[in-house]
Amino acid sequence: xxxxxxxxxxxxxxxxxxxxxxxxxxxxxxxxxxxxxxxxxxxxxxxxxxxxxxxxxxxxxxxxxxxxxxxxxxxxxxxxxxxxxxxxxxxxxxxxxxxxxxxxxxxxxxxxxxxxxxxxxxxxxxxxxxxxxxxxxxxxxxxxxxxxxxxxxxxxxxxxxxxxxxxxxxxxxxxxxxxxxxxxxxxxxxxxxxxxxxxxxxxxx
Numbered sequence: 001x002x003x004x005x006x007x008x009x010x011x012x013x014x015x016x017x018x019x020x021x022x023x024x025x026x027x028x029x030x031x032x033x034x035x036x037x038x039x040x041x042x043x044x045x046x047x048x049x050x051x052x053x054x055x056x057x058x059x060x061x062x063x064x065x066x067x068x069x070x071x072x073x074x075x076x077x078x079x080x081x082x083x084x085x086x087x088x089x090x091x092x093x094x095x096x097x098x099x100x101x102x103x104x105x106x107x108x109x110x111x112x113x114x115x116x117x118x119x120x121x122x123x124x125x126x127x128x129x130x131x132x133x134x135x136x137x138x139x140x141x142x143x144x145x146x147x148x149x150x151x152x153x154x155x156x157x158x159x160x161x162x163x164x165x166x167x168x169x170x171x172x173x174x175x176x177x178x179x180x181x182x183x184x185x186x187x188x189x190x191x192x193x194x195x196x197x198x199x200x201x202x203x204x205x
Contacts, residue, residue: 028100031110035123042094044183055176103168129194
């Protein structure tokens with residue numbers, strides 16, 4: 001993984017444009033206010049070590065309560081578990097989804113919006129998913145996107161809320177650890193699926 005420090009928006013865009021490679025099906029981006037924050041979905045930030053529950057029971061319980069109590073406030077009924085997870089994520093329920101955007105500038109905004117914090121560096125995580133079928137130079141963006149949808153690595157959800165539309169939102173969905181085991185941050189997992197780069201921005205900028 002490369003750590004790239006940028007000093008301007010134009011430099012940021014130049015770096016991102018340089019990521020374009022034929023063997024990458026899709027680049028997605030996630031802005032975080034602290035470069036030291038790793039890629040951990042909100043569900044796995046809950047401490048369950050001193051409880052009798054496990055990750056599966058916890059998720060099942062929270063989604064059951066959310067589905068029951070959020071119904072008066074939802075404009076539609078989720079069609080499947082993924083729509084339910086996306087809707088729950090939108091309303092702040094801890095889930096095993098990680099929010100990303102296909103628009104690097106959206107992620108840059110989230111990285112730097114809290115510029116009054118005492119954190120020295122904020123960051124934009126960049127995740128590139130390998131194209132296994134369409135890696136020829138003649139492959140188009142559409143070819144690579146179709147490959148990605150078939151692989152089901154990155155989820156492009158139905159637009160269950162305006163925020164997903166406005167933020168060019170997508171998700172990575174992560175497996176529940178066994179029992180009460182700790183979740184291994186996404187960026188530390190052994191995977192041949194994709195690669196990470198980290199773009200960092202100094203607070204003074």
